[in-house]
Amino acid sequence: MDMLERFRTMAVGRETRMIRLREEINQLLMQAGLEKKYKIVDKEGAA
Numbered sequence: 001m002d003m004l005e006r007f008r009t010m011a012v013g014r015e016t017r018m019i020r021l022r023e024e025i026n027q028l029l030m031q032a033g034l035e036k037k038y039k040i041v042d043k044e045g046a047a
Contacts, residue, residue, distance in 0.1 A: 022038040029036055 019040060023040055026036040026038055026040070
């Protein structure tokens with residue numbers, strides 16, 4: 001069970017990092033006057 005919990009923690013951490021990177025990319029694109037590339041959906045499902 002410990003191995004499964006470690007995997008879950010790692011996977012959730014990776015997904016959180018990916019969301020942050022996508023947000024940063026969108027922010028940089030907007031600063032450059034370009035359209036957002038990624039649609040970010042929050043926990044409630046709203047974009």
